[in-house]
Amino acid sequence: MSSDAVHVIGAGPNGLAAAIVLAQAKRRVTVHEAQPTLGGGARSAALTLPGYVHDRCSAIHPLGVGSPFFRTLPLARHGLDWIHPAAPCAHPLDDGTAVACERSVEATAEGLGTDAKPYRDIFTPLAKAWDDLAEDLLRPPLHLPWHPLRLARFGWYARRSARAFAFSAFRGERARALFAGMAAHAVLQLEALPTSAFGLILTTTAHAVGWPLPRGGSQRIADALAAHLRSLGGEIHVGDEITSLDRFGDDTAVLDLTPRQVERVAGARLPDAYRARLRRFRYGPGACKLDWALDGPIPWRARECARAGTVHVGGTFDEVAESERDTRLGRISERPFVLLAQQTLFDPSRAPPGKHTAWAYCHVPNGSTVDMSARIERQIERFAPGFRECILARHASTAASLERENANLIGGDFTGGSQELAQLLARPRMWGSPYATPNARIFLCSASTPPGAGVHGMCGWHAAQRVLASTR
16 A cells, blocks of 8 residues: 555545546555446446437436536536537426526526516626636635635525525515526525525526536436546446455545444444444435336426426425425325436437437335335416327336445435535534544545535545645
């Protein structure tokens, strides 16, 4: 073993990002991935019929194209090609129309009636400031801000729950429903902090950088990161499950793992008090995910939905809120809020000629074994009559089976741990670096560290900076 050797456990975007930073600093880096394919939450596979490519977890990537770290890498040289749908997102309503979140703030505001002016007033300055905001928002929460005035503007809006923000900022149901879908990505009750912050970030990125998808599938993101790492001399071993860090002697280890797994693989190398802290880490609700092979595009009633890469299916603000409240209370929602992506409208390479795919999930209690296929399809049929007749094949993953497919998805939680405010501030601990552990040779880089979930690589970037600062 060599003192400059670093072993990264897990080849998800954060693990690969950490490995790239360390390889750039001339460290000898080896990435170990338990699965036969790399990518973690950014993988693709043929899940239904031959010729159809489906994303196993993440599908749409505003924080991928908006990541301060990814922007520094020559990923296009390694085959990553971002496709921008005509509109980032649409939110259908029962009157047969849909609220479209367009790339332009002004074009979005035009569809909001009396809420056009407040929408413009809020999101025009936030979108213009996104590059600066990203530098602060994608860092640990307890830091001196680099752009305090712009962060203060964001914080003024984000200080309340999604419900409080939406009902004070907007008077009409269209703007409120649009914001509900954005905020529900927090996987929290919309009456809780920091749901407004999630809604503000996702809406702002739609205008500032878009919600793109990678041509050929999300696997292309991981493949491009891996290719760049190899060009720097890094090694990647797939099908290489690490059950104990004893295998690496005194070499440095960077773990793209959630706290439950960290405790298991690090064992007695960590003190009892820290291990107890890891055991107290809370996981959030899970997801039930569906992938479809379709005979044609989804027959949405509202034409705006056919222009959007992402469709938020759930109706009014109150309906979305009720669904998310059910999940947080451990109940199965009969009318779940559904997050849907229709990649082949913009990337025909993922299906045979004339055919299509769709990808969707809803939130369920952690560890649920309930197959939500019928409930999800009813919700889509509500806004797209005839959808069921388009289905050639489906692949359903319950929350429990998602964890079997990817050990980082504890109970089907793809956010790396519950995102309530207290745990965002202590992810996985409040004081000291969240990426360091009491063992000077063990570091954390998963979505269980700041800034949390999303394919942005920033958890890995921050962790690698901590490794370099600690081992010079």
